[in-house]
Amino acid sequence: MLRGKLGKKAMAICLAASSVLLIACGGSTAQESGTPDSSAKGTEVASEEAGTNFEGKTIEIATYLSGDTLSAYKQVIADFESETGVKVTLDEYGDDYESTMKTRMASNDLPDIFETHGWSLIRYKEYLTDLSGEAWASELNNAALGVIKDSDDKLYALMTTGSCLGTAVNMNVCNAACDKIKAAGYTPVANYFTSAGALANANGSWLSYEGEQFNDNEAMLNGTWDWQNFGVILDYLQTWFDNGYLYEDCGTIKQADVIERCAQNECAFVVGIGASFQTAVVAQNPEVKMAMIPICASKEGGARFCGIGEGASFGIWKDTDEMEVCKAFLNYVSQNADGINAAAGEISTLPCETTKSYGMQLMEEMESHYPDVFYDNLWDRKYMPSGMWSVFQVAAGMFCEDQSDESKAEVIEYLKENYTDLYEAAQE
Structure with missing residues (x-):
């Protein structure tokens, strides 16, 4: 109290x-x-894994995103579904995200993929899959690594944007x-x-x-x-x-x-x-x-x-039954995050943007x-x-x-x- x-x-x-x-x-x-620059265009490059046919597979994703960022995320999900045959169930928890995820952690019944929203190391890592071996992991910039890289160099989330x-x-x-x-x-x-x-x-x-x-x-x-x-x-x-x-x-x-x-x-x-x-x-x-x-x-x-906060960041539940599908989804997001980044209005932590956001321009100028x-x-x-x-x-x-x-x-x-x-x- x-x-x-x-x-x-x-x-x-x-x-x-x-x-x-x-x-x-x-x-x-x-x-x-x-x-x-308002002329930014989303990349349409799909990963090799995302091109795999996963017809009939279903995964559950939990999100706390809202507004334009959520709309952009939904578009990425729809494109992934279209290319792979996967059916994605999206749980939009909004303001109840924290309490809902704590309840699901307590029962060890988590979504296949969920947003870590700043807590990938501090709160969620015992429930997450180490993703340091994924292709996109080496692409993350220092801003992201300063927040999501563990002391043993493990990564538990794909961080596409950050504050x-x-x-x-x-x-x-x-x-x-x-x-x-x-x-x-x-x-x-x-x-x-x-x-x-x-x-x-x-x-x-x-x-x-x-x-x-x-x-x-x-x-x-x-x-x-x-x-x-x-x-x-x-x-x-x-x-x-x-x-x-x-x-x-x-x-x-x-x-x-x-x-x-x-x-x-x-x-x-x-x-x-x-x-x-x-x-x-x-x-x-x-x-x-x-x-x-x-x-x-x-x-x-x-x-x-x-201070860096995880923006749109996604981890995989370590006990998911669809690990291959989940990793394919994150790889797809890593290469198609332009729309999410543009809607978030913050910094991108991956080099996939076709046009640098204003936030990235500011950060790079600061670093110089x-x-x-x-x-x-x-x-x-x-x-x-x-x-x-x-x-x-x-x-x-x-x-x-x-x-x-x-x-x-x-x-x-x-x-x-x-x-x-x-x-x-x-x-x-």
């Missing part, structure tokens, strides 16, 4: 990690990366530093506290990586973390409030509001956001020049990283300026027990309303208590 009061606003706490931008990046930004959480930069209004941007009449940092995901995973650059101020990884993972080092992040975040670097309504604005303001050249940075945000900005105003930079280190020699950037799983998935997402939301509202020393102490205690409860519950 979550402790403490409920807040109306979300994610203020995790904004603290965005301060790495000012400390380590200064005025350094990547150059413009162009605008989305790359870095720092979105509006080049039209970006001068050297936040004070100059504010003095010029713009809002330096356009982060919003109503989103559960925009900044939660930026904390890791301060607390979890070699060369940083703290390296609390072991304590986070074994349930003994006391959260006291989190106070440094809150102290720095307070200066953002004090200096007026944030929108006055940052506790209530939504992502759609920030997209619109960025498209109108009102703000400079959004930290801990994926390429789909920038794609949406440029879609509203093609004249806006956007770039991506890492979530930078908090000090010299620290870690510059991007920051060759030392590294990719890791989203911080909360890797280091926090399940259930901390909503805890961060409540704590964010607490801090957004009051940045006093007393409030910071209450926030840390609230986080610690719920972290301890959830960790202990996970061990039962």
Whole structure:
């Protein structure tokens, strides 16, 4: 059970990690990366295995995808069925995906193929097939491997798209530093506290990586973390409030509001956001020049990283009766993922795109300026027990309303208590 009061606003706490931008990046930004190319065409190359006749075979696939991405996925499935004779039963679990899959894991009755959505190593791997020997495995880029490659080099999912959480930069209004941007009449940092995901995973650059101020990884993972080092992040975040670097309504604005303001050249940075945000900005105003930079280190020699989340990622149940068919399907997806990638609006982790997405353009441009950037799983998935997402939301509202020393102490205690409860519950 979550402790403490409920807040109306979300994610203020995790904004603290965005301060790495000012400390380590200064005025350094990547150059413009162009605008989305709407002429992308899906590849029609079918794999040798997918061309095999599997007439009469049936497989079950579970998905949490929605909207245009789901429509694109359905088209790939339909094409696979047409070419192979396989009948695919698609389970669309939507918002019930997590609870449904946990129930099916408990009974060891899983779909032949299911989406791992960020948990291929952390939650699902004991139920999945090692796919490191598949032809497409060697094609995955570093962004994907940083998340789905196990310590023994095994892979349990085909990752076709991913979210790359870095720092979105509006080049039209970006001068050297936040004070100059504010003095010029713009809002330096356009982060919003109503989103559960925009900044939660930026904390890791301060607390979890070699060369940083703290390296609390072991304590986070074994349930003994006391959260006291989190106070440094809150102290720095307070200066953002004090200096007026944030929108006055940052506790209530939504992502759609920030997209619109960025498209109108009102703000400079959004930290801990994926390429789909920038794609949406440029879609509203093609004249806006956007770039991506890492979530930078908090000090010299620290870690510059991007948090990567599995997007459309598919694994095979290790006990499936149709292993050959399932592997043929994943191989087919690996060569026909253009439509899925385009609809997702994020980055592709396979080289099958006939035209590079806007997100890939941004990421490759970033890597040319920051060759030392590294990719890791989203911080909360890797280091926090399940259930901390909503805890961060409540704590964010607490801090957004009051940045006093007393409030910071209450926030840390609230986080610690719920972290301890959830960790202990996970061990039962």
